[in-house]
Amino acid sequence: MPPSYPKFYLLPSSREYKCDDRFSLHPTGGQVEDENGQVPFWPVLRQVLSQPVNSTAGLIDILDTISVTLRGTSKPAGDYELLLEEITSLSCNIFFEKIWPRLVTVALEMPVLFPDDQLPVLGQNRASNHLRFSRRQVACLAVHQFLRTLSVPSWRDDDGTHDFGIWYSSQQRQPSAVRAYLRALMLYFSEVVCEDEQIDIGVEDWAVDYTLHFLPERYDEIIAEDRPLAELKVVVVEKYDTSPASLGVDTNRQAVVLSSNKIVGFGQSATQEEVHVGISPEACPIVLVTPPLGKEQILKVRGAQAMVNIIGKGRDITVETGMPFREGSQTAWKQRTMLFMDALELDLVDGGGLTDLGTENMARETAKAYTAFSSSLDGSMSEIRTGLWGCGAFGGDPEVKMLLLWLAASTAGVKLMVVCEDELQTFAQRLQDVVHMMQQTVCGTVFLRNLLQEIPKGLSRGETLEWLKKGAQRASQTSEAQGGAA
Known part of the structure; x- marks a missing residue:
């Protein structure tokens, strides 16, 4: 219960x-x-x-x-x-x-x-x-x-x-x-x-919405359907920031993923969630009405204006007072969408191998992401913008986490943008290469889901993309051989 x-x-x-x-x-x-x-x-x-x-x-x-x-x-x-x-x-x-x-x-x-x-x-x-x-x-x-x-x-x-x-x-x-x-x-x-x-401003012209989304009851049927792999774009930035463009405000219907805790809100340090909520007073009352997120729930906040641009992350942050905005774009804030998704705290889990690859863990994270991304089906957003969700303090492996987000985005039929700091250029290029290679094949979400489930549980951090690339190549060669034999 x-x-x-x-x-x-x-x-x-x-x-x-x-x-x-x-x-x-x-x-x-x-x-x-x-x-x-x-x-x-x-x-x-x-x-x-x-x-x-x-x-x-x-x-x-x-x-x-x-x-x-x-x-x-x-x-x-x-x-x-x-x-x-x-x-x-x-x-x-x-x-x-x-x-x-x-x-x-x-x-x-x-x-x-x-x-x-x-x-x-x-x-x-x-x-x-x-x-x-x-x-x-x-x-x-x-x-x-x-x-x-x-x-x-x-x-x-x-x-x-x-x-x-x-x-x-x-x-x-x-x-x-x-x-x-x-x-x-x-x-x-x-x-x-x-x-x-x-x-x-009247609520019909600018509302601040707090919405708790649940995993669809038809989820098992949905993931059984094969869907094309979504567009995934990797963007490398010098430093993370909270400028309007980075918050999805200057773009057309873009939502931003927050690596949140189960108990959402603000705090006294500079985690991603604390930063995005702390600079957005209209988002702060979520703490009054949002109980701990369940494993099949996410919170979507829409219409909360951010007031300052914070550049950097963790203890290495600087503050830019005010927001750099183009002429006449102030009201674009009413379209701003924040997706609060709590990730597993894998640093608290004992055991050998890469904990991200546990079958239940992958299923949980994919379902959590799909719950968030499928909220786009109301037409409020067409692209999801994310950093390395569930990594950092949560202990997740970036390679596994981004692949799971890609699978969820593909299942929801929404584009995904992954943003990395320039110190992660190598990872960014490897992720983009694997995504490009898989998009050139005929594989869809069912193939990707099955391939992820076949990844050896004993892999170490940073080895998943290489294995996936080889696995996809083998599957593609097998498919071509079977087609030729036919």
Whole structure:
């Protein structure tokens, strides 16, 4: 039985959202205390946000009051040093005169924007798989993540990764990454939340969609059908980045694969998932409504705008403020598509040989990728863009993983683009050569799937492409010989 999660996520505007009135801020005080001595939080928040704020000290007082009221501590925000550093670099005048008043306004609109005072949680069944927000609605949620008014979803650890407080302290594992996320957040507040023409776009013109896709029930029948091998293009770049082109925004209907964890979201370092979500405040509320991904589930996010370009990976990153855009292409962000696919953590698996080649492992990864790629059948995308999904920290072998993605893309009938840094030029060329050779034959998805299953399990890392090339050549020669004999 799959684990059971709540059907709804309670919002701070609900009368059932309670707190200890530690500072006696509720307007009617003890008259509304329940049997546990708690009061509804929303009137307390309204009282807190009614106080004038025109300095960093005043802002910290507000944030501390909210945090201590709800959880008895300001952790993990700590000294707020990085947050204050970003506000100062932006200009305190801009923040307190322009941004803060708008944040208060949008935050207090929650009962109007979410009249049910709760959000449906994705994935209770195949029918509860889609949430659509207006930009103003998702801005309201992001502002509450900034204010730290939100509770920890039941499926997440109480480590602060459901709101932005993890970015505020000077004590960071990777300060450069956290500074980039705070810069993105402030730009989002300034350029989107504070601009009526951005935040008031109707949902019919620009929606932010969170969709949980399930493996089709007909999957076994689908993979039994032989389909032509999809176009696969390998692109070598000097460094990875998050420019519009790299996020699929400047191209026609391109979706980007993210090597995500089962519990999706943002963090304090610079994994691919943390970077792509952290620079995209409109994607951050996924943490509130997305339980851990099941082995037959992926999350698709559409319409979340990224605010900064991060160049490089891991600890070797630099930040380019703002986005290099062509004239008139701003609204292209509403087409941006992010595919959250959790890969197996093969570095945690013991055993000899190449773990990627285990029959169950290959089947699981191919099904996961097909679930993501087949979401293109709604016409929203025609090409999948991916880095080395499931490699790096996940421990996967790039050769095996890219072949499995190619098989999944071919089965879904969608083109695949693999992006590699220039240090992987040799791998990129070998992958392109094998793909080109196989595309010249008459083989399709059934042949490729069978060939992958025949790969010796004892192969070492980096030997798969060579074996596959020879295997395809042998099969092609056998087919030609049989044809000649006939």
